Amino acid sequence: MKTNFTKSLPWQLLTAGSFIALTACGAATPPPELVDARAAYVQAEQGAAGQYAPAKLDSARKALDSAEQAFEGDSESEETRALAYVAERKARVAASAGELEKLQKKRAELDSEYLELERKAATMTKEELEATRKRLDIAKDQNAQNQAELARKQAELEKEKAAREAAEGRLTAAIESLKEMGSIKAEARGMVITLNGSVLFATGKSELLPIAQTKLDEVAAALKDQGFKKIVIEGHTDSRGSAKDNEKLSLARATSVKNQLVSRGLDTAKIEAVGLASTRPVATNDTPEGRANNRRVELIVTEDK
DSSP states (O other): OOOOHHHHSOGGGOSHHHHHHHHHTTOOOOOHHHHHHHHHHHHHHHTTHHHHOHHHHHHHHHHHHHHHHHHHHOTTOHHHHHHHHHHHHHHHHHHHHHHHHHHHHHHHHHHHHHHHHHHHGGGOOHHHHHHHHHHHHHHHHHHHHHHHHHHHHHHHHHHHHHHHHHHHHHHHHHHHHHHTTEEEEEETTEEEEEEEHHHHBOTTOOSBOHHHHHHHHHHHHHHHHHOOSEEEEEEEOOSOSOHHHHHHHHHHHHHHHHHHHHHTTOOGGGEEEEEOTTSSOSSOSSSHHHHHHHSEEEEEEEOOO
């Protein structure tokens, strides 16, 4: 059984060394998104968020706990990656919100000091007044600097929020769209999108069906928007027919999928089509259902980090 890090280990101990030690003991290796989310939470917790944005920090903690629970249930699931990404964005929002609130309180203190010094100026001597004016000038300069920093933090916070919301929307839409055609799963070799062959092609054919073209257009838009390093498209068949014919058909189908993605703007140099025929079944070929599962196209997506 895997370990839930949020419950069993202090965040400060989650260093590279601890990950190596845990892996050596047989624990599943967390995906990069979960590693990033843990680090972002530590940074937010150790920054101003704990004092000045506790609600947002608590929201980030709950999001991270959800990601950890998903990791505990299935370390390779797409849900783990998606929840971890959301947790990371929430942690970064909490960190920015904490810094923003800290600056706002500092500005209020400077404004209050400025007004108090102005009130006292009427009863001061010339020397005291000159010294006070110098202090006021310093306070004004400091206030101006804080105003600029405050504006920068506000812009940063809005950018983080927009990025998180956009990423959540794109990820949800892409996954839901793909679920209608097959499945999506995070594996060691990358994000594996499995598309049912019967949805893509007519029996024995390699030309994409109209519905398949539409759905692949959505896949292409999602991949283009999120970025990727490489895509390997694998064509698979069941064991019926000759090995030579199956190899030819599987390659032709993988190539058809590649051409559709390239026609929608994906870089052809980053996409490879291969035909594996019936060499890698995922189910038995002795039943109609098993053969249907084996007739598939898989997209192995390596993300561009």
